[in-house]
Amino acid sequence: MQNDAIAEEQDHLDRLHDVIRSQSDLEERRSELALRAFDGDDDSSFSERDALVAHHRQRMVELRSSSYGLLFGLLERETDERHHIGRIGLRDPESGDQLLLDWRAPASRPFYTATPLRPEGLRLRRRIGTAGRRVTEVHDEVLDTTMLSDDEPSGIGESGALLAALGRARTKHMADIVDTIQAEQDAIIRAPLPGTLLVQGGPGTGKTAVALHRAAYLLYEHRERLMRSVVLIVGPNSTFLDYISRVLPSLGETAVVLVTPATLVPGLDAHAEDSLEAAELKGRLRMADVVARAVRERQVPLDEPVTIRIAGDGPLRVTPGVLRRIKAGIERSGTPHNEAKLRFDRAVLTHLIGLEAKRDGFEPRTGEDADERRQELSEEPAVEELLDTMWPILEPAEIIDRLFTDPELLARVAPDHTEEERRLLLREPATGTDGTAATDWAVRLTPGDIALVDEAAELIGEDQRPELERQRRAAYERRHDVEYARSVLEMIGDISIDDEAQDDDYLRSAQDLADRQTMEDDRSPAERAASDRTWVYGHVIIDEAQELTPMLLRAVLRRGPNRSMTLVGDINQQSTSATRSSWQELLGPQLPRWTEELLTVNYRTPEQIMALADPVRLELDPDSPAPVSIRRGEEEPVQLTVEPTALAPTAVRAAVDAITAHAGIAGVIAPRSLLAEIDTLLADAGADRARVWTGTARESKGLEFDSVVLVQPAALGGTGHAALSLRYVALTRATQRLTVVDSSS
Ligand SMILES: Nc1ncnc2c1ncn2[C@@H]1O[C@H](COP(=O)(O)OP(=O)(O)OP(=O)(O)O)[C@@H](O)[C@H]1O
Numbered sequence: 001m002q003n004d005a006i007a008e009e010q011d012h013l014d015r016l017h018d019v020i021r022s023q024s025d026l027e028e029r030r031s032e033l034a035l036r037a038f039d040g041d042d043d044s045s046f047s048e049r050d051a052l053v054a055h056h057r058q059r060m061v062e063l064r065s066s067s068y069g070l071l072f073g074l075l076e077r078e079t080d081e082r083h084h085i086g087r088i089g090l091r092d093p094e095s096g097d098q099l100l101l102d103w104r105a106p107a108s109r110p111f112y113t114a115t116p117l118r119p120e121g122l123r124l125r126r127r128i129g130t131a132g133r134r135v136t137e138v139h140d141e142v143l144d145t146t147m148l149s150d151d152e153p154s155g156i157g158e159s160g161a162l163l164a165a166l167g168r169a170r171t172k173h174m175a176d177i178v179d180t181i182q183a184e185q186d187a188i189i190r191a192p193l194p195g196t197l198l199v200q201g202g203p204g205t206g207k208t209a210v211a212l213h214r215a216a217y218l219l220y221e222h223r224e225r226l227m228r229s230v231v232l233i234v235g236p237n238s239t240f241l242d243y244i245s246r247v248l249p250s251l252g253e254t255a256v257v258l259v260t261p262a263t264l265v266p267g268l269d270a271h272a273e274d275s276l277e278a279a280e281l282k283g284r285l286r287m288a289d290v291v292a293r294a295v296r297e298r299q300v301p302l303d304e305p306v307t308i309r310i311a312g313d314g315p316l317r318v319t320p321g322v323l324r325r326i327k328a329g330i331e332r333s334g335t336p337h338n339e340a341k342l343r344f345d346r347a348v349l350t351h352l353i354g355l356e357a358k359r360d361g362f363e364p365r366t367g368e369d370a371d372e373r374r375q376e377l378s379e380e381p382a383v384e385e386l387l388d389t390m391w392p393i394l395e396p397a398e399i400i401d402r403l404f405t406d407p408e409l410l411a412r413v414a415p416d417h418t419e420e421e422r423r424l425l426l427r428e429p430a431t432g433t434d435g436t437a438a439t440d441w442a443v444r445l446t447p448g449d450i451a452l453v454d455e456a457a458e459l460i461g462e463d464q465r466p467e468l469e470r471q472r473r474a475a476y477e478r479r480h481d482v483e484y485a486r487s488v489l490e491m492i493g494d495i496s497i498d499d500e501a502q503d504d505d506y507l508r509s510a511q512d513l514a515d516r517q518t519m520e521d522d523r524s525p526a527e528r529a530a531s532d533r534t535w536v537y538g539h540v541i542i543d544e545a546q547e548l549t550p551m552l553l554r555a556v557l558r559r560g561p562n563r564s565m566t567l568v569g570d571i572n573q574q575s576t577s578a579t580r581s582s583w584q585e586l587l588g589p590q591l592p593r594w595t596e597e598l599l600t601v602n603y604r605t606p607e608q609i610m611a612l613a614d615p616v617r618l619e620l621d622p623d624s625p626a627p628v629s630i631r632r633g634e635e636e637p638v639q640l641t642v643e644p645t646a647l648a649p650t651a652v653r654a655a656v657d658a659i660t661a662h663a664g665i666a667g668v669i670a671p672r673s674l675l676a677e678i679d680t681l682l683a684d685a686g687a688d689r690a691r692v693w694t695g696t697a698r699e700s701k702g703l704e705f706d707s708v709v710l711v712q713p714a715a716l717g718g719t720g721h722a723a724l725s726l727r728y729v730a731l732t733r734a735t736q737r738l739t740v741v742d743s744s745s
Pocket of ligand 1: 162180182185202203204206207208
């Protein structure tokens with residue numbers, strides 16, 4: 001019977017792979033054809049072409065990346081219909097019959113949610129296990145209510161497929177869970193797009209998995225909209241992004257931008273580190289005022305009148321009052337600093353024209369005459385210097401760097417901070433190798449600076465002059481081209497260019513051409529979004545949301561003004577030094593409304609290891625619900641106490657033993673001060689570094705390992721609540737076994 005079912009599913013899987021192969025070749029050809037079809041004189045727009053090419057390419061990627069674990073389920077409905085469920089949807093190219101239902105389609109939902117008590121129209125649910133292209137097992141569940149009593153277990157929570165998935169050895173990349181999504185997770189994944197959803201869950205409850213599958217689901221369900229507007233995913237650090245990076249393509253999605261707090265602003269990647277205290281101070285909302293003052297400080301820094309001399313003419317005296325009035329006018333208009341540069345310059349130049357007129361006893365110039373004079377004056381070195389000092393073009397990251405390297409500036413713009421706070425915020429200006437001050441502020445930026453850079457960028461805006469200059473040139477060249485075309489056509493004499501309409505047509509097509517060139521941006525929406533700080537995303541997902549500082553939340557909210565967001569996190573795993581003990585305290589001041597969902601089952605950590613972590617949870621928050629481990633491990637945690645000098649050698653031995661005796665990967669989580677020694681000893685022992693990860697508790701956030709070696713749990717960093725929380729994180733990273741190595745003193 002089982003063998004018949006396996007053979008039957010094998011036939012189906014073979015058929016699916018044939019279809020995938022031919023379909024993906026077809027999509028590739030279609031995308032090439034679409035590219036070529038619009039190459040010629042076709043008047044369809046480029047954006048139409050881009051959309052078509054992107055559509056075919058996306059489908060091709062989807063088809064090619066779905067072949068692993070393509071088929072995993074079958075639903076037999078009471079209506080006698082049978083539907084296979086898999087990673088993507090597929091139809092028979094000839095008959096049009098549905099061969100495979102996408103796991104995200106509404107019709108697939110009962111696969112995850114039907115129970116014997118609520119069978120949702122199902123008669124049978126079959127789980128299909130595969131290895132590569134081979135069907136290895138099938139498991140049928142009969143969902144016929146008439147055959148079951150009331151106390152029959154409901155749900156599919158503890159099915160063999162789930163336990164097999166959880167017991168599998170881990171790799172350095174997270175795997176998707178499309179075949180074993182649980183009902184409580186499914187409800188979150190398929191929640192509606194609008195509004196803010198907050199998912200609280202203890203360690204290992206699948207928050208990250210759910211967040212990523214939700215991204216894939218939303219892109220499926222709202223494809224049109226989100227393929228254009230893109231989904232933003234914010235993760236805690238680059239190791240984490242690397243860990244999850246393969247989940248999305250394997251789900252077939254590419255319209256996603258992944259960032260960390262360090263890379264939120266396009267073009268920047270902050271590598272320097274802040275102390276916990278400095279990070280906390282930088283994260284507070286009052287920094288927004290400090291940044292605003294730091295920007296305003298650069299506008300009209302003038303206390304005394306300034307005298308300008310232009311060769312050959314008498315002096316002109318510009319007073320601070322006049323410049324401040326111009327500044328006040330700009331402030332009232334709300335125009336960002338760099339964008340207001342042209343306006344400021346023009347107002348000052350007009351004032352200078354007035355001063356000249358007064359000095360020379362003439363009427364002030366007006367109209368084109370004034371334009372010409374403004375242009376001349378702006379090229380005078382003395383005037384240029386005045387304009388550049390009074391209203392310099394600003395660079396957001398440079399403003400923030402100066403803020404933390406210039407004590408006097410910081411004292412002026414952060415008067416409400418205490419002296420101690422300012423001391424914590426300041427950093428040494430880095431020096432170059434030759435002892436001179438390094439001018440490259442980029443190397444000094446910390447992740448905590450980036451939200452402040454974003455704040456500054458918002459106030460500063462773009463320097464519009466290069467774009468205006470480009471447009472001016474383009475308009476000139478176009479006029480020149482039209483003139484040239486006109487003279488050529490007149491010379492040939494076979495077209496009457498006196499005909500106004502034709503001239504208009506020519507101009508219109510020249511205009512079209514220019515417009516087309518600007519539209520000829522063949523980057524995908526995700527690539528465009530990734531390079532545009534002001535991009536408005538269709539949906540924003542934040543993982544480890546408990547780590548958001550208020551300033552970071554403010555920067556992220558700018559990217560999702562429609563508040564279509566999913567935040568996942570665990571308030572007990574918050575390791576910032578400013579503990580905000582509830583989501584309300586953390587989000588409330590900036591985000592007034594959200595719907596909260598709770599995840600309760602720990603899919604990662606075996607019961608015995610959770611028992612070791614539980615006292616830490618109780619210390620963190622006795623009222624927080626304990627996540628329930630779904631399984632018991634085969635091994636009890638091991639606790640070793642050694643001399644301080646033996647910490648690193650003992651940890652290395654435990655890690656090497658773990659990867660020798662067991663499949664999968666080991667993680668050594670240790671205080672930063674021990675990591676160099678541990679890495680050296682691992683190298684000496686010839687350990688396979690692809691299978692041993694080392695790092696601090698903070699760096700281990702969101703990651704998991706088959707075996708964890710935890711060194712000195714009381715010294716993992718931070719103080720008070722943050723230290724406890726880091727210990728809780730570290731204790732809950734293992735999927736199979738845990739060794740704790742502590743020192744006797
Ligand atoms: N339904 C499921 N089927 C199979 N595996 C699952 C399921 N749900 C979660 N897992 C697995 O459990 C592990 C933990 O999931 P995940 O990392 O998403 O949890 P988390 O809540 O983000 O954890 P933490 O907050 O501790 O970092 C992962 O290996 C994930 O693949």
